[in-house]
Amino acid sequence: MKIKAPKIMYSLKLSAIGLFKNRVMTVSSIFVLLSCLVIMGTFFLVIKNINYNIEKIDGFNKIVLFVDKEADEFETAEIGEKLKAIKDIESVEFESKEDALAEQVAQYTEAEFLLEMYKDNNPLKDSYVITYKPNADVETLRLNIERSIDHIAKLNVNMDVVNQIQNIKNAIAIIFTWLLILLFTVSLFIIINTIKLSVFSRRDEIALMRYIGATNFFVSTPYLIEGLAIGAISAGIAYGVQYVIYKYLMLELVDQYEIISILPFADVKGIVVIGFIAVGVITGFVGSLISLKKYNQENS
Amino acid sequence: MIKLSNVSKVYPNGTQALKNVTVSIPDGDFVFIIGPNGAGKTTLTKLLLGEEKPTSGKIEVNGYDLNKIKHSKIPYYRRTMGFVFQDHRLFPNMTVFENVAFAMHVIGEPNKTVKQRVWKFLKYVSLDHRAHNYPRELSGGEQRRVALARALVNNPKIVVADEPTSNSDPVMSVEMMELLKKINDLGKTVIVISHDIKMVNYYHKRVLTLTDGLLTDDHKKAGGDENED
Numbered sequence: 001m002k003i004k005a006p007k008i009m010y011s012l013k014l015s016a017i018g019l020f021k022n023r024v025m026t027v028s029s030i031f032v033l034l035s036c037l038v039i040m041g042t043f044f045l046v047i048k049n050i051n052y053n054i055e056k057i058d059g060f061n062k063i064v065l066f067v068d069k070e071a072d073e074f075e076t077a078e079i080g081e082k083l084k085a086i087k088d089i090e091s092v093e094f095e096s097k098e099d100a101l102a103e104q105v106a107q108y109t110e111a112e113f114l115l116e117m118y119k120d121n122n123p124l125k126d127s128y129v130i131t132y133k134p135n136a137d138v139e140t141l142r143l144n145i146e147r148s149i150d151h152i153a154k155l156n157v158n159m160d161v162v163n164q165i166q167n168i169k170n171a172i173a174i175i176f177t178w179l180l181i182l183l184f185t186v187s188l189f190i191i192i193n194t195i196k197l198s199v200f201s202r203r204d205e206i207a208l209m210r211y212i213g214a215t216n217f218f219v220s221t222p223y224l225i226e227g228l229a230i231g232a233i234s235a236g237i238a239y240g241v242q243y244v245i246y247k248y249l250m251l252e253l254v255d256q257y258e259i260i261s262i263l264p265f266a267d268v269k270g271i272v273v274i275g276f277i278a279v280g281v282i283t284g285f286v287g288s289l290i291s292l293k294k295y296n297q298e299n300s
Numbered sequence: 301m302i303k304l305s306n307v308s309k310v311y312p313n314g315t316q317a318l319k320n321v322t323v324s325i326p327d328g329d330f331v332f333i334i335g336p337n338g339a340g341k342t343t344l345t346k347l348l349l350g351e352e353k354p355t356s357g358k359i360e361v362n363g364y365d366l367n368k369i370k371h372s373k374i375p376y377y378r379r380t381m382g383f384v385f386q387d388h389r390l391f392p393n394m395t396v397f398e399n400v401a402f403a404m405h406v407i408g409e410p411n412k413t414v415k416q417r418v419w420k421f422l423k424y425v426s427l428d429h430r431a432h433n434y435p436r437e438l439s440g441g442e443q444r445r446v447a448l449a450r451a452l453v454n455n456p457k458i459v460v461a462d463e464p465t466s467n468s469d470p471v472m473s474v475e476m477m478e479l480l481k482k483i484n485d486l487g488k489t490v491i492v493i494s495h496d497i498k499m500v501n502y503y504h505k506r507v508l509t510l511t512d513g514l515l516t517d518d519h520k521k522a523g524g525d526e527n528e529d
């Protein structure tokens with residue numbers, strides 16, 4: 001369908017008039033939608049920071065692979081190369097049995113004699129410290145390693161901790177999804193009513209438009225733009241509010257506790273902007289569409 | 301060309317508004333449709349506007365088969381018609397100019413064309429000097445002329461005027477009818493729905509009489525214009 005520029009301009013003008021004419025409902029819709037966005041945004045950022053802190057726990061995202069004593073130098077080096085090729089592995093660090101022994105001995109005073117004692121009969125094994133990606137499925141990764149690598153003496157994976165953290169992450173994701181659905185529904189309901197009111201206040205105009213020969217698309221466009229505008233304005237204001245909340249509540253209040261690290265706003269602003277615009281605009285557009293579909297069915 | 305063949309309309313509540321109406325109105329004709337309240341004039345208008353579909357029979361207008369017309373095509377069909385409502389339906393918050401321009405904006409005409417044509421038709425109905433007034437500042441007759449300008453501005457083939465002289469004094473009525481005659485002289489089909497038998501008789505045009513949904517009379521130019529010419 002070819003959309004003429006004058007039609008768009010005229011629709012924009014009608015939208016602006018509609019938003020102003022029903023300004024009480026417009027402001028209410030913006031307020032409700034922006035509140036929902038800020039609640040969603042805050043919840044999302046809290047989750048993001050929990051994940052960030054979990055990932056920072058030392059050794060959490062690490063697996064230690066001990067090489068059996070039958071592997072020669074070449075085979076041991078090959079293990080490192082093979083590990084790097086496995087999906088979800090971020091980095092691999094080799095620790096020779098000599099280094100391991102030296103490290104252990106260094107923890108005790110007056111134990112240097114052990115170095116001499118075990119010089120030719122080191123009981124420790126060569127190992128690889130594998131760091132995996134934050135969102136990796138650890139069980140699958142463990143199986144992949146076992147399948148791809150020979151000469152594994154032992155694979156140290158702290159599955160209990162991994163599972164516990166995974167469970168917490170899943171629970172948070174479920175709560176977040178339901179909260180998103182709930183807030184989206186509330187926002188949608190408010191926008192549907194705003195547009196319904198806007199359509200109702202212009203019903204004579206719409207009836208005349210139809211008699212003159214306006215298409216359903218042309219009649220609907222101003223209301224769709226109204227919905228989009230409500231969504232976009234809400235997203236814009238919500239971003240500002242979110243910035244203030246994050247900066248003054250999270251960064252200034254929570255970040256003073258050394259045990260907790262808070263992501264800088266610059267690291268999350270991209271996803272906040274995209275999320276707010278997407279949710280705001282989709283809510284506004286879908287709300288208008290539902291309202292108009294109902295009106296068109298009843299009146300065309 | 302308007303062609304109705306055995307058209308009947310029964311509403312869901314059982315009211316039979318039109319009964320086997322068959323009539324043909326060629327392009328450029330001037331027709332009055334008369335009849336008492338409840339005779340079927342409004343239903344006939346709704347059928348012509350594509351607002352209702354006939355229960356049986358066939359309607360063809362300006363090359364569109366209104367029985368088969370797709371919902372999405374109705375707006376384009378309606379653009380071939382200009383409608384003057386009995387209550388004018390002018391927007392009180394728009395000036396005379398804006399009211400007329402509205403009809404062009406809704407079909408997406410560019411601003412330059414809108415300006416040119418709106419001025420042309422405001423001059424045509426002698427209201428160019430009132431372009432920036434609001435409807436409340438106009439007399440009833442002037443408001444009706446604005447509605448006529450709005451009906452004409454998109455260059456329709458057919459103009460339908462619903463009771464164009466009701467609540468008007470004789471001078472205003474004649475003024476309005478003369479304008480409709482002028483439009484008819486331009487080659488457009490004009491259909492006037494009226495109760496005003498005196499005025500209908502005065503103009504000696506074709507008269508369709510509806511009674512209880514039946515077309516009871518099709519009086520073609522009795523002592524009509526051609527006699528006067």
